[in-house]
Amino acid sequence: MAVKTIVETIRDTLAEEMARDERVVVLGEDVAAKGGVFKATDGLLGRFGDDRVIDTPLGEDGIVGVAIGAALNGLRPVAEIQFADFIYPAMDQIISEAARMRYRTNGALGCPLVIRAPYGGGVHGALYHSQSVEAFFFHVPGLKICAPATPADAKGLLTAAIRDDDPVLFFEHKRLYRSIKAEVAAGELVVPIGQADLKRRGDDLSIITYGAMLHLALEAADQLAQDDRIAVEVLDLRSLLPLDREAIATTVHKTSRALILHEDTRTGGVGAEVAAFLAEELFDDLDAPIVRLTGPDVPAMPYNHALEQAFLPRLDDVLAAVRRLAAF
Amino acid sequence: MAVKTIVETIRDTLAEEMARDERVVVLGEDVAAKGGVFKATDGLLGRFGDDRVIDTPLGEDGIVGVAIGAALNGLRPVAEIQFADFIYPAMDQIISEAARMRYRTNGALGCPLVIRAPYGGGVHGALYHSQSVEAFFFHVPGLKICAPATPADAKGLLTAAIRDDDPVLFFEHKRLYRSIKAEVAAGELVVPIGQADLKRRGDDLSIITYGAMLHLALEAADQLAQDDRIAVEVLDLRSLLPLDREAIATTVHKTSRALILHEDTRTGGVGAEVAAFLAEELFDDLDAPIVRLTGPDVPAMPYNHALEQAFLPRLDDVLAAVRRLAAF
Amino acid sequence: MRSTTEPRPGTTASPPSTTSSRLSSARLLDLYSTMLLSRTLDERTWLLNRQGRGSFTISCQGHEAAQVGSAFALRSGQDVVFPYYRDVGVVLTLGMTARDLMLAFFARAADPASGGRQMPNHFGSVPHKIMSVSSPVATQIPQAAGAALAIKIRHESAVVAVYFGEGCTSSGHFHEGLNFASVHRLPVIFICENNGWAISVPREKQMGVATVAERAAAYGMPGVSVDGTDALAVYSATIQALERARAGGGPTLIDARVYRLTPHSSDDDDRRYRSSEELALAHRRDPLDLFRQALQERQILDRTGDEELRQQATAAVDEAVAFAEASPEPAPDSLHLHVYREPVASGPGPPILKPQPLNPDGVAPWQ
Amino acid sequence: MRSTTEPRPGTTASPPSTTSSRLSSARLLDLYSTMLLSRTLDERTWLLNRQGRGSFTISCQGHEAAQVGSAFALRSGQDVVFPYYRDVGVVLTLGMTARDLMLAFFARAADPASGGRQMPNHFGSVPHKIMSVSSPVATQIPQAAGAALAIKIRHESAVVAVYFGEGCTSSGHFHEGLNFASVHRLPVIFICENNGWAISVPREKQMGVATVAERAAAYGMPGVSVDGTDALAVYSATIQALERARAGGGPTLIDARVYRLTPHSSDDDDRRYRSSEELALAHRRDPLDLFRQALQERQILDRTGDEELRQQATAAVDEAVAFAEASPEPAPDSLHLHVYREPVASGPGPPILKPQPLNPDGVAPWQ
């Protein structure tokens, strides 16, 4: 067992999968000599050579289009989008092509492809280096989406993603890259895509969350247990698509109260689907309104520090929301 | 008062606004000599000339990028995307640029731009000429979205969209283009963007819908009134962004039961937000689960007629859903 | 084959080149028969469409020489091919059959491209390495570069061929695909069927250059302009590009100048935007007529031989139509299949919690 | 100015051209001062960044001649300019001030570009017709074509200038923008500051051609290769392009070969991917040094004069830093402003229904 950051785990997992399966190639802007702007591909060029670690021209449409073609012809590409905010030029290739390939060929042709993208804010990245973009892909059947928040989940889900026969979007919260360290077991670890994980047990209320907000939820749960004797259960979705509706139903069936927490903006975010699911399927179980605590409906997170902080949900917000919900 | 189809109304409204304001220009693929593949711009070239009715090269990124630049420099472009399914290459320009322009300039610079796109299925358009894409833009603060379902709303909302100082996505359901005819008053008509419309009153249950499904809802409501004596209220959202939460709250406060109906696929669709809003804000008012009746979670609507029909919500589905909900 | 800037096809009338060809008489007849089958099948789909037996068709007519001529240079099942929606001639050359295409026309379950999910002419056949066609245009161009990257990494001798219209050369996809291929000197041939129209938009409103071939300069790759009504000229241009690709010389852009003899599709009325004179002129350079004349001049084909081949083509299409129309439709329930490799439980909470869910799987549960 | 294919800048050492210029001595000194101010300000941001007083900077160093030289040809407030993030020299020439840029550096409310919302160097100033810079690269290129379309439709004499790096020429945005501009012969100048690197990706991995100028051939527009370390060469290339645009001759692509003298940004470590020799060589063609030498040779500037100008630049930057750092930050509540022209009621149901909403406006209501 070694203690690792998330970005180290990503790098090591990429190396392990590349060593295991020579069809795995990495491509993107600055992934080779520079090793990626976050160093997530550092060292891969030296170890696997420039046939398998490819610096691309500047163009996300091309990166994903090339990756799709390579996947159709037998490779297992792992494409890096330098920042999730720059994924939009690739939307046509992702949505029209990768996501629909299996369906439109009636199952004849798959598109095994991973698109890694650092996302999220709180690192002074401003409007265009802070975005959460998962909701755009969440509405696309045919795609899978991972958003791990711990080193072990990063390892297990990335391994699963690379071995998956369908296209997977793999979102890495950049604020967690180096701020979260934990033990990661050596050897193979596969976390099935589509399984949420109970990160903390409790009977009074469920926080359903993912990404950086997991850690805020856990911090809040600790404090609420101590100060308020409220036992909060924390469900980490980990994968957003397929959504683990079973795990969501199980926790809310138990606690009867749900707080949905994400950093992404509110309207049309992933939390809306979780809430809608609960309002339809667990109506009888609910003892209180389903509350979402999210980023605000503004285009993106500003650069100025005070504005950036004003965007992000804070510990106090979570504490207050839980207390109100528990008292309902 | 003339009886008009929706596509005639769109054409006439474009002509009226172009006559009224010389800054209004129309651009897109095949909009000039051909008058658009649905004839929505027919006759405009002859009347306003090729400076203001512009056939573009094949490239949606360019169409929207050019429209944004023209808007920044004083024009009021109305861009046509030939089918909504082909809007993805323009996502970067729409989301990164048009939607964020005012915010990123701290209010200094607006982007008055309309993007018209025929959407929706049931016309044998297959996977790529049938899609509903509104949910992708619904998650983008800074954009406005219209989705009218009647000739009068098409006129009033298109007029409002062209005069709006912010970017508006204007989705026209292609199955309604010629199938819905109604009287449209001559003269100016502005329907404010962001106001839903009660298309039918009733006390027992609310159907919240938009687009082609409005007409299914009205048909169901008629039948339920006759056969089951269930009084269904039908709220036509008309604008999706800003979402008229007040109108949604008002109808559900009254009826205590909500069925959300849309053609778009389910997970992460607009209906999720409506349900989540109700589950949070009208929890005490609800007498039954909030039910969504939507297209299924498959990549898109197939060509084969039987498969196409299997995709679309049907009258029987609506009747059954209402009956179950009313009996809850 | 010429690499000069030329006026729109239909305005020149050079005879088809036959000299550069090394094809045997049998192969030449084969080429002609495939062009004939393409045309016959295509014409039939318009008839069926007018009869209300199929709601859509889109044509190869006028493009047959470019399609069959180029595909004749490819090795079916080895080279990787990304066609576009007009490429009836390409896919028939590579081994798809009239039945396959008619199954797609009638949207039948046995349609090998999509099981009736896609529109007609959205080809695809895994055994023939014919990649799946989609409707959003030009997306296949960077994909072709990616497929060629895989070939290069594995040191295979296969080549990728990708087809598209001249309208597609305005798309960002075109640029990013050709740029990537040129940086990595990938074994891929970009074949533009340049018919001078993108639906109603003429070449002059599509690009600031007179020929698509000129676009190649931006990528440092050869841009070869070829008379696309001349099957053998296209064949030999393709052979040269293939040899270049296999020798590590990188990609080639072939600009095959053709003319679209039909409206854009069964939904289009081309009288709104192009003159009947222009069309009449183009008919005088119908690639089928030109190739038949060439074969007749070389005494490979005579009038009776031609008549026989025509009857064969008609018989094949008759048979395909009958077969396909009688073939079963996909089951409505199959709508939910093949979203992912493994079916995904996207249903509601566990049945324990809700024995009678209102809406178990995202579709109307009441049906 | 040369239009030939040339090796990476830094490897040639031709003296700056001065003959082609029709600028007065005063204007030449002005040009030099603006380059100097750009450099001084830019250097200061690195210092401030190292001191922890600002979390990000990105540089114009090495690009000043290309920036100021080209912008000197533009008419501020009349021509429409789309800069990119390196264009300190462009925006200072057009009239933005050291204060403006330092307000952005410190993310202050008075930052005219974005009120502290965007990163530093995301310029914008409505009175100067400097359009707003965003981080996703190359998006401004089709927008520039659109702005030029508006000019053409209104029959104005203004011209659009749009700036970008050579990496951006690989993007689909570049292609669609230049293609549109060439079809409509729009009054727009595409100015590429070609420094041979896109972060760590060298020119050879970016494009299959040796120069960006060659990309112009795909659009039938002139591609002008110019030594971007030579301010006057860039100036006269820009003047020519402007005249061409105003005369209805359409767009021009200017390929200004420069070198990036700093890492990509304050977040980059360029030692990972480029050699110190290469950098040293480039420093020998520092555009500031070259232009100073040229002015000295022409006896427009002497050592004391230069010293004075440097002190002025330093003083201006000192003042701007002090001013900006003392300037107020935006109010946290202002986060919600300017999503739309008119504030939108995106709140919950009417208060009548829920007097105490749990979550009134999409943000935590408990704070």
Ligand SMILES: Cc1ncc(C[n+]2csc(CCOP(=O)(O)OP(=O)(O)O)c2C)c(N)n1
């Ligand atoms: C991205 C996208 N935009 C628009 C369309 C609609 N459309 C279908 S074919 C076509 C014209 C294509 O022209 P060209 O590339 O020249 O091919 P041709 O049909 O002439 O062979 C257009 C605009 C589309 N299918 N995809």
Ligand SMILES: Cc1ncc(C[n+]2csc(CCOP(=O)(O)OP(=O)(O)O)c2C)c(N)n1
């Ligand atoms: C769409 C997009 N992809 C990636 C990035 C990250 N990025 C920022 S600058 C840059 C390199 C730009 O290179 P070039 O165009 O040559 O300009 P230079 O910085 O060298 O002046 C990259 C990849 C981005 N900002 N936008």
Ligand SMILES: [Mg+2]
């Ligand atoms: Mg064409």
Ligand SMILES: [Mg+2]
């Ligand atoms: Mg560069």
